Amino acid sequence: TGGTGRELMALDSGEINAVRITGDGRTVVFRIYRDTTIRNTSPSQPIARGIWVINADGSGMRQLVGPAEMGALLGVTPEEAPFFGGSSGLDSSANGAQIVFTSLTADVDPATGGGVREALFAVNADGAGLRRLLGPTSTFVQANAISGDGATVAYVTLDFGTGLQEAGVIGFDGGGQRALTDSTSIHPGTGANLPSGERIQLSQDGSRLLLGSTGLLYDTASGDVLALGIGTPGFSTDPTPLVSDGLYRATMNAEATRMLSLFQPLGEPYQLSRLDLNPTELGGAPSVTDASLTPAFILTEGRSTALVSARVSTTTASIVRVSSRVLREALPDDNTRTSPLLDDGASATDATTGDVTAGDGLFTSAGIYTDCCAEVGPRTVRIKAEAQAADGLRHATAIDAGPFQVSTEPVEGGPPPATAIATALPVTPAPMTPPSGGDAAALATIAAQATRIAELEAPSRATPPVVTTPPGALITPTVPPPDIAASPPAGIGTPSPADFLIPDPSECTITPRGLDAIQALAATPDVAASDVLLSAMVTPGLDIPAGQPVDAATAEAIRVTYRQMTACFNAGSDLAAYALWTDDALRQIRVQPPETDAVNPIPAEKQTAVRVTEIRLLPDGRLAAMREERSAGATTAIVQVLVRQDDRYLIDETLDLASG
Numbered sequence: 021t022g023g024t025g026r027e028l029m030a031l032d033s034g035e036i037n038a039v040r041i042t043g044d045g046r047t048v049v050f051r052i053y054r055d056t057t058i059r060n061t062s063p064s065q066p067i068a069r070g071i072w073v074i075n076a077d078g079s080g081m082r083q084l085v086g087p088a089e090m091g092a093l094l095g096v097t098p099e100e101a102p103f104f105g106g107s108s109g110l111d112s113s114a115n116g117a118q119i120v121f122t123s124l125t126a127d128v129d130p131a132t133g134g135g136v137r138e139a140l141f142a143v144n145a146d147g148a149g150l151r152r153l154l155g156p157t158s159t160f161v162q163a164n165a166i167s168g169d170g171a172t173v174a175y176v177t178l179d180f181g182t183g184l185q186e187a188g189v190i191g192f193d194g195g196g197q198r199a200l201t202d203s204t205s206i207h208p209g210t211g212a213n214l215p216s217g218e219r220i221q222l223s224q225d226g227s228r229l230l231l232g233s234t235g236l237l238y239d240t241a242s243g244d245v246l247a248l249g250i251g252t253p254g255f256s257t258d259p260t261p262l263v264s265d266g267l268y269r270a271t272m273n274a275e276a277t278r279m280l281s282l283f284q285p286l287g288e289p290y291q292l293s294r295l296d297l298n299p300t301e302l303g304g305a306p307s308v309t310d311a312s313l314t315p316a317f318i319l320t321e322g323r324s325t326a327l328v329s330a331r332v333s334t335t336t337a338s339i340v341r342v343s344s345r346v347l348r349e350a351l352p353d354d355n356t357r358t359s360p361l362l363d364d365g366a367s368a369t370d371a372t373t374g375d376v377t378a379g380d381g382l383f384t385s386a387g388i389y390t391d392c393c394a395e396v397g398p399r400t401v402r403i404k405a406e407a408q409a410a411d412g413l414r415h416a417t418a419i420d421a422g423p424f425q426v427s428t429e430p431v432e433g434g435p436p437p438a439t440a441i442a443t444a445l446p447v448t449p450a451p452m453t454p455p456s457g458g459d460a461a462a463l464a465t466i467a468a469q470a471t472r473i474a475e476l477e478a479p480s481r482a483t484p485p486v487v488t489t490p491p492g493a494l495i496t497p498t499v500p501p502p503d504i505a506a507s508p509p510a511g512i513g514t515p516s517p518a519d520f521l522i523p524d525p526s527e528c529t530i531t532p533r534g535l536d537a538i539q540a541l542a543a544t545p546d547v548a549a550s551d552v553l554l555s556a557m558v559t560p561g562l563d564i565p566a567g568q569p570v571d572a573a574t575a576e577a578i579r580v581t582y583r584q585m586t587a588c589f590n591a592g593s594d595l596a597a598y599a600l601w602t603d604d605a606l607r608q609i610r611v612q613p614p615e616t617d618a619v620n621p622i623p624a625e626k627q628t629a630v631r632v633t634e635i636r637l638l639p640d641g642r643l644a645a646m647r648e649e650r651s652a653g654a655t656t657a658i659v660q661v662l663v664r665q666d667d668r669y670l671i672d673e674t675l676d677l678a679s680g
Contacts, residue, residue, distance in 0.1 A: 028078045030059040031067065038109030041076070042116035043168055043274075047145075049073050049112050049119055053105045069104045071121055071143065084119065084147040093141075093150055094126045102126060106138040107160045107178075107217060113170030114224065114274075117145045118192050120153070120173050122161040129159045131181030140164055140175050142192055153194055158186070162216035162641065163232065166192065168274050172226025172240060176214045183639050185214040187231055189222075189240045200229065200238050201245075203639070207234040208247055208352060209266015211568035216641030221272055228276035235267030237276065245350045248279060248295060250402045250418070252343035253359055259340065260285040262293065262406055262414040264571070265352070283414075284573050290667070305415040306334040306405040310382070313401060313424050317431045318356070320396065322389050327372060328361065328421070329384040330403045337407035337415055342383040345402045347420070348395070355394035356426065359387030361403070390426055399424045520629040520650050523583045525591030525621055530584055532595035538606070538613040546607040549673075553608060556676040564659050565644045565675070567636030578645050578662060579632050581669045586649070590627040592620035601671045602663065609674060626651065642672065 028048060038051040050072050057064040070086035091101035102124035110121035120142050127137040138161045140153045154161070158177035162185070165174040176187045185203035190196060203212045215232030222229055222240070229238040235249035251264035260283075267281035276297075283293040310331040318326045328344050342363075346356040362385065365378030375384040388401070404418040425431065570578075581600055588597035594614050598606060622628075634646040643662045648655055661673040 028074050032057045032059050037105055040110055040112050042112045043114030046076055047073055047116040051104050051110055054103045084143055085150055089150050096126050107162045108164050111166045113166055114168035118170030119143050120164050120166045122164055127156045153190055163220045165220045165222050167222040167226030168224035172222055174220055174222050174229050187214050200243055210234050213637055223276040224274035230270055230272045233266050233268050235270055247350055250345050252345045252404045254341045262416045304336045304409050305417040306332050306407045308332055308405050308417050308419050311403055311421040317425045317427045318390055320390050320394055320428050325386055326388040327386045329382055331382050332405045333381050334407045337409040340406045340408050342405045347400045347402055355391050357389055359385050361385040394426050396426050520631045522627050522629045523587035527587035528591040528593055528596050530596045530599045533598050535617045541606045542611050542613050545610040549608040550610055553674055564634050564646050567638045570635050570637050575635050577669055578635050582630055582632055582647050586628055586630040590622050592622055605671045605673055
């Protein structure tokens with residue numbers, strides 16, 4: 021209700037590393053990493069590591085799993101039982117009767133050089149029935165979830181030796197395991213990577229799995245999938261699309277019919293975006309009807325094109341962009357190209373090449389074609405319309421049209437590639453039905469409405485130029501953030517010296533760390549990690565780890581971290597700059613604390629310039645970045661790993677450094 025919160029319990033050290041409140045709101049389940057004491061108790065009251073529950077009113081705190089229970093399960097003594105932690109947290113059924121959690125085991129994974137495996141465990145609310153759900157076949161459990169009814173469990177695992185991630189489901193009783201996808205496939209929004217350290221979610225009955233930021237909704241029985249977030253081509257002058265590949269940090273309701281995710285316009289704060297499957301009312305979202313595909317096929321190797329059209333209307337908003345994307349087995353087919361649909365009347369004399377009548381609400385594109393490598397088989401076409409209302413709220417509607425296919429020869433009974441428009445294939449919203457890979461999924465209607473949750477006045481920015489690209493090429497917004505020099509897409513090209521920028525000290529707005537905290541870190545350096553860094557520094561060459569490209573929003577967030585850090589160093593506020601580093605990262609570099617917490621600005625002629633040249637998503641979910649610093653005529657290149665914490669990225673490890 022937004023009322024006054026209350027403290028349920030507190031520890032003398034930060035050992036609570038996972039928390040979940042049950043769906044009925046009555047119970048809080050939490051995990052304590054290692055033994056500690058309860059705050060404000062005299063004498064200090066010890067509390068053991070493990071899985072605990074407490075009533076929402078603060079009463080009835082009790083331990084479900086501790087060192088004794090875990091030791092017995094793993095075949096070790098209570099003293100040898102591992103700490104309770106891992107790459108992911110815990111989850112509870114709606115009434116709290118069933119709980120699943122990730123924790124360390126006593127199993128050594130040889131591929132890690134001596135590190136122990138994580139495992140997925142299940143336990144009942146009374147502490148009975150503790151069991152290990154997944155055998156020692158993976159190294160890390162990167163995400164877990166349990167259905168509201170407590171019958172089905174979902175997981176994401178990573179095997180360190182092979183680098184393979186797998187997402188699947190298993191019964192709470194340990195039976196019926198089914199793999200749904202793995203990192204050999206490409207997923208919207210995350211590439212080959214699966215969610216790590218973020219929430220995945222099962223529906224109340226366990227029939228649907230929402231796979232985190234991929235925005236993929238799986239039928240857990242059949243394995244069929246519906247991609248909820250699919251980006252479509254636009255122009256460089258378009259605002260940041262409301263719907264792009266994936267749904268960042270997505271969650272859903274118990275019925276798997278409404279999703280909530282984060283949306284971030286370029287240079288603005290995050291906003292909440294709501295997505296509804298087959299809504300009875302579109303609200304401010306555009307209406308998309310009368311979709312047609314002509315012909316209902318395209319030939320391989322770019323030997324033909326197809327025309328896609330749809331009627332789009334809105335009563336409360338202005339249309340921003342109408343576009344399409346071809347899907348293969350419900351996922352984007354990047355070997356089949358599309359371009360935006362227009363209502364410009366540019367093809368009044370030839371209906372096979374584009375839109376006939378300007379301003380009639382029928383949007384058309386003749387830009388569906390294959391490249392060299394498109395495989396033969398069935399397809400669907402996602403048509404999406406985005407709009408913006410007078411109040412600034414963004415709205416979008418998407419439908420899937422079919423049948424459609426890629427073929428080596430013209431489809432028998434269908435029009436040849438160059439004929440006029442054939443009979444339209446109507447696409448209409450259908451009642452909500454389980455995704456099955458067939459027509460029900462193909463006709464799913466998605467309406468997404470963003471709700472602004474923060475208002476910031478952004479400085480005016482120049483309008484970017486229109487980018488000219490080949491027909492069907494994907495165009496994404498390239499507007500540089502205010503006052504920041506434009507950089508090439510992550511991992512592409514090498515910026516010129518002009519791309520260096522000197523952040524003004526006034527941009528240092530980070531709350532500084534305490535001097536005593538930095539002194540404590542300096543007194544406990546990580547000698548082993550420092551030695552690894554030193555070895556890398558004396559080895560010729562400077563390499564960034566292999567990984568996947570990141571989206572524009574993530575790349576910008578990384579640049580903001582480095583810009584703010586450099587601004588703080590230029591301001592002479594080292595303690596503020598260190599607030600953008602994790603404790604482990606500072607111990608690794610053997611941080612040297614300043615003598616006092618006083619701020620001593622660096623003279624303008626000696627301030628540091630910075631640029632970020634590479635950003636990649638690593639298999640463990642962290643990000644690797646290469647930045648260059650220029651000061652007093654010398655340039656230093658640094659490769660670091662960053663992790664997301666709250667609303668920003670922090671430097672977590674330095675991999676290599678070279679000066680020139």
